[in-house]
Amino acid sequence: MRNIWTIARREYKLYFTTPIAYIAALLTLLTVGIYFVVIIYYTTNQAYYSNTAPGIDIVIGPMATVFLFAVPALTMRLLADEQRMGTLELLLTTPVRDGELVVGKWLGAFLFMLTIIAITLVYPIVLNKLTNPGIDQGVMLSGYIAIILLTAVFLAIGTAMSSFFNNQFAAFFATLAVLIVFWWLIRLPTYVIQNDSINNILNYLDLNGRFNSMLAGTMSLSDIIYPISLTALGLFLSAAAVEIRRWR
Amino acid sequence: MIRATGLTKDFGSRRAIENLTFEAKQGEVVGFLGPNGAGKTTTMRILTGYMPPTYGTAQVAGFDVISESLEVRRRVGYLPETVPLYPDMTVYEYLKFMADLRHLPNSDDMVDAALDLVQMGKRADGYISNLSKGMRQRVGLAQALLHRPEVLILDEPTIGLDPAQVVEFRNTVREVGKERTVLLSTHILSEAQQLCDRVLIINKGRIVAEDSPENLQSRLVGAEHVVLRVKGEADDLLPIIAKIDGVQNAKLQPDGTLEFQFTPAADVRPAVARATIEAGYDLLEFHPVGLSLEEIFLQLTQDNARKES
Numbered sequence: 001m002r003n004i005w006t007i008a009r010r011e012y013k014l015y016f017t018t019p020i021a022y023i024a025a026l027l028t029l030l031t032v033g034i035y036f037v038v039i040i041y042y043t044t045n046q047a048y049y050s051n052t053a054p055g056i057d058i059v060i061g062p063m064a065t066v067f068l069f070a071v072p073a074l075t076m077r078l079l080a081d082e083q084r085m086g087t088l089e090l091l092l093t094t095p096v097r098d099g100e101l102v103v104g105k106w107l108g109a110f111l112f113m114l115t116i117i118a119i120t121l122v123y124p125i126v127l128n129k130l131t132n133p134g135i136d137q138g139v140m141l142s143g144y145i146a147i148i149l150l151t152a153v154f155l156a157i158g159t160a161m162s163s164f165f166n167n168q169f170a171a172f173f174a175t176l177a178v179l180i181v182f183w184w185l186i187r188l189p190t191y192v193i194q195n196d197s198i199n200n201i202l203n204y205l206d207l208n209g210r211f212n213s214m215l216a217g218t219m220s221l222s223d224i225i226y227p228i229s230l231t232a233l234g235l236f237l238s239a240a241a242v243e244i245r246r247w248r
Numbered sequence: 249m250i251r252a253t254g255l256t257k258d259f260g261s262r263r264a265i266e267n268l269t270f271e272a273k274q275g276e277v278v279g280f281l282g283p284n285g286a287g288k289t290t291t292m293r294i295l296t297g298y299m300p301p302t303y304g305t306a307q308v309a310g311f312d313v314i315s316e317s318l319e320v321r322r323r324v325g326y327l328p329e330t331v332p333l334y335p336d337m338t339v340y341e342y343l344k345f346m347a348d349l350r351h352l353p354n355s356d357d358m359v360d361a362a363l364d365l366v367q368m369g370k371r372a373d374g375y376i377s378n379l380s381k382g383m384r385q386r387v388g389l390a391q392a393l394l395h396r397p398e399v400l401i402l403d404e405p406t407i408g409l410d411p412a413q414v415v416e417f418r419n420t421v422r423e424v425g426k427e428r429t430v431l432l433s434t435h436i437l438s439e440a441q442q443l444c445d446r447v448l449i450i451n452k453g454r455i456v457a458e459d460s461p462e463n464l465q466s467r468l469v470g471a472e473h474v475v476l477r478v479k480g481e482a483d484d485l486l487p488i489i490a491k492i493d494g495v496q497n498a499k500l501q502p503d504g505t506l507e508f509q510f511t512p513a514a515d516v517r518p519a520v521a522r523a524t525i526e527a528g529y530d531l532l533e534f535h536p537v538g539l540s541l542e543e544i545f546l547q548l549t550q551d552n553a554r555k556e557s
Contacts, residue, residue, distance in 0.1 A: 006348040010334075017336050090332035090391075093296040094349045095321045246299045248259070 003096045004104040011108020015074070024070035025116050028063060035062045036123055040130065053131040056143040057215045059123040063147055064211060067113075067154055068183060072175035074112070075158025076168045078105045079242070083166050092246065102238040106159045113151045117144070139217035146214035149227040150207065154179055156234030163241040182207045182230075249274055249429055250295060250399060254304035257290050264290040265453040267304070272446075274398070277425035279444030279461075280433035287453040288433040289329060292401050295431070296326040309398040309429075322350070325397035329404045331388035335377035339368060339387050342376060343394060350395045362390040365420065382413040389417070393424065400424060402432040406439060418443055449548060456548045472512055477505045477533035478524060488527050492519050505533070 015021035039058045079102075082088040091101055128134045161174040187206040190199045203209060207230075210223045255268040265287035272278040280288045294301045295308055297317040306313045309323035334342055343362060347355035363369045366386040371379065376387065385408065392400060402421070406414045421430060421443060434440055440447045441461040449457040449464070457464060478485060486506060490498040494516040498508035510516045517534070524531050 002351065003349060006345065010345055014334075014336060085332065085334075086328060086330040087332040087334060089293075089298055089328050090326075090346075091349075093298050093321055093324070093326045094346070095318045095351075096349055097318070248299075 003100040004107060007091075007096070007101060007104025008107035008111060011078075011105055012111045015108070015112040018077075020073055020077075021112060024074055025119075028066045028070055028116050029119060031062050031066045032059055032120055032123065035059075036126075053135075054127065056124055056127070056135060056140045059120055059127075060143045060147045060215055063117070063120065064150055067147075067151060068179050069176070071113070071151070071154040071158050072161075072172045072179065074109055075155055075162050075175060076172040078109065078159055078162040079238070080162045080166055080168045080171050084168075088245075092242070098242040098246075099235075099239040102159060102163065102235055102242060106155055106235055106238075109155050109159070110152060113155065114148070117147060117151070136217065139215075142214050142217050142219045145219070145224075146211050149224065150211055152231045153182075153207065153227045153234070156231040156238075157182075160234045160237045160241065163238040163245075184208065249310065250278075250306070250308050250431060252291070252295070252304070252306040255291060255294060255301045255306060256303040257287075257294060257299075258302045263453055265450075268450075268453075268455055270448055270455060270458065272429050272431055274429050275425070275427055276446065277421065277430040277432070277444045279440035279447040280431060280450060281435065281437065281440045281447050282433070282450035283435055286450045288450060289403055290453075291450075292326070292403050292431070292433060295320075295399075296324050296401055297321045298326075322395075323398045325392035325395065325400045327388045327392040327402045327405055329407070331384050333376045333384055333387060335375070338373050338375055339363070339379070339390075340372040342387065343390060346391050346394055352395055358394060358396075362394045365393055366390045367416070381408045382410060385409055385413075385417070389420065397428065399429045399431070402430070404433055404435070406434065406436070414439075451548070473507065473509050473537040474517065474520075475501075475505050475507050475533065475535055475537055476520065476524065476531070479530035479532055482506045482529070485524060485527060485529055488523055489520055492516055492523060495520065507537075 036059060039054050043054050079088065082091065092098075124135060124140050157178050158171075158175040161178065162168075162171040165171040165174060182205070186202055187209060190202050193199055193202075204222070204226070207227070210226065213219070214223055250270075250272040252271070253269050256266050257264045268287075268291060270278075280291070282288050290299075293299050294313060295306055297308075297313050297320045300314050308320045311319040311323070313320050334345075337345065340359065340363075343359040344355060347359055352358045360369070363372055366389050368383065368386050368390060371383065376384065379387065385405065389402075389405065392402065400421075405421070406417055409417060418439075421432065424430060425443075432443070444461060447457075447459065447461050447464055448455055476482075476489075482500060482504060486498060486500055489495055489506060489508060494510050494514040496509045496511075498506065501507055508520070521531065521534060
């Protein structure tokens with residue numbers, strides 16, 4: 001546990017020295033900010049016609065879309081860079097388990113993303129002031145749990161890809177591809193397949209569907225268990241890839 | 249203590265090392281001498297727990313490198329050939345990070361001690377990206393010595409250092425080697441001679457010789473080589489030197505020097521020097537040439553081939 005924390009702490013600090021992390025943070029905050037202002041502006045002008053106030057989904061929804069691209073950029077170097085600089089050899093000859101290394105790397109990135117997410121908490125506060133009688137606290141909580149779980153999954157997939165490839169760009173595009181499958185593509189077959197059991201499986205695996213239902217304020221136990229299992233699977237595969245590297 | 253038995257490592261169909269068996273005791277500095285690609289790094293990576301061997305076993309500090317890899321890694325200090333450093337960290341941060349990974353008690357004191365040992369105390373707060381090659385090497389060595397390991401494994405530690413740094417580096421290794429086991433690889437013969445109690449010569453993944461540097465030298469040196477340089481052309485001097493009793497293989501080199509050999513039993517050097525002066529030449533240079541590593545390998549591999557046949 002101590003090794004995980006040591007590695008995570010270094011990784012977290014490292015993000016504050018890399019331009020790509022600032023770009024990812026800027027991109028997220030800028031997108032969410034612009035989206036927020038535009039929606040607020042639009043709804044205030046249209047308020048005469050409509051009486052539904054904007055919810056927390058106007059903050060978290062665009063965040064998820066940006067993370068789809070920001071996460072691969074943040075994770076692509078996690079292990080690929082260590083390999084390139086030769087420091088993987090150093091880490092693998094210290095008394096640190098392969099699993100601890102991988103979880104530490106993931107945790108460092110996760111903490112960085114949590115920092116970005118924490119900054120966006122300013123929007124629900126503003127939103128709460130603007131709307132009457134204020135935003136639904138339960139929906140806000142479930143929305144933030146959704147984005148945190150989604151970030152954990154995205155990062156675990158990115159960590160796995162970074163451990164599979166020595167090349168950072170390969171890791172970036174592979175992560176993006178897998179994320180797009182889980183986010184957009186996986187539910188497409190359900191529109192053509194008539195078999196209910198296959199459709200049930202695909203719907204179960206669809207991250208987007210679960211995310212949207214959580215954003216709307218409905219949350220089931222599997223909405224929590226599924227992303228956590230997917231994160232664990234990603235980290236397990238990364239540790240296995242590091243182990244395989246040793247045997248090659 | 250290091251004990252390797254029948255170590256073999258295959259990378260796909262390529263065999264990097266084959267059936268290596270050797271030992272290194274506590275308080276001993278053992279040199280791994282061989283050309284690039286001989287299998288030195290592979291062997292060292294196996295001994296540090298970085299990768300397992302395909303066949304064979306090895307014990308380092310009393311633990312098995314495969315089944316007790318974490319215990320081995322706790323007790324080994326390793327400096328890989330490309331010094332693994334994080335350029336975004338300061339020297340101190342880097343060593344502190346390594347100390348934390350090794351769960352060292354009083355890690356601040358241990359870091360300070362390691363910095364003192366490699367004389368980098370003054371640069372502790374400098375960023376690694378701003379260090380020269382020699383300083384980086386020293387930081388790498390500090391990292392390897394940080395936890396006062398029982399076994400120190402150094403892969404080509406003096407590459408890229410300037411001569412003064414090499415001397416410094418050798419002193420540090422000698423000091424450390426008094427009470428620990430040191431295995432270092434090099435392709436510089438003189439370095440192995442100066443530093444090591446014992447030398448293992450490895451070529452194409454096999455150990456071709458194992459002995460103390462002195463014994464190896466005397467076993468190998470059948471004839472002494474001498475180079476002689478005179479002012480002006482040495483063309484006319486060649487027949488004079490070649491005629492002297494005991495001079496063998498006298499020939500002119502493309503750079504204008506004259507080279508010859510003699511058997512150590514009959515030292516012809518005084519006679520050659522006299523003859524040169526008497527022939528009216530100004531003698532500029534007269535020095536022995538050591539056997540190059542290539543010649544040693546050639547000799548050893550030929551010996552082995554002969555023995556096998």
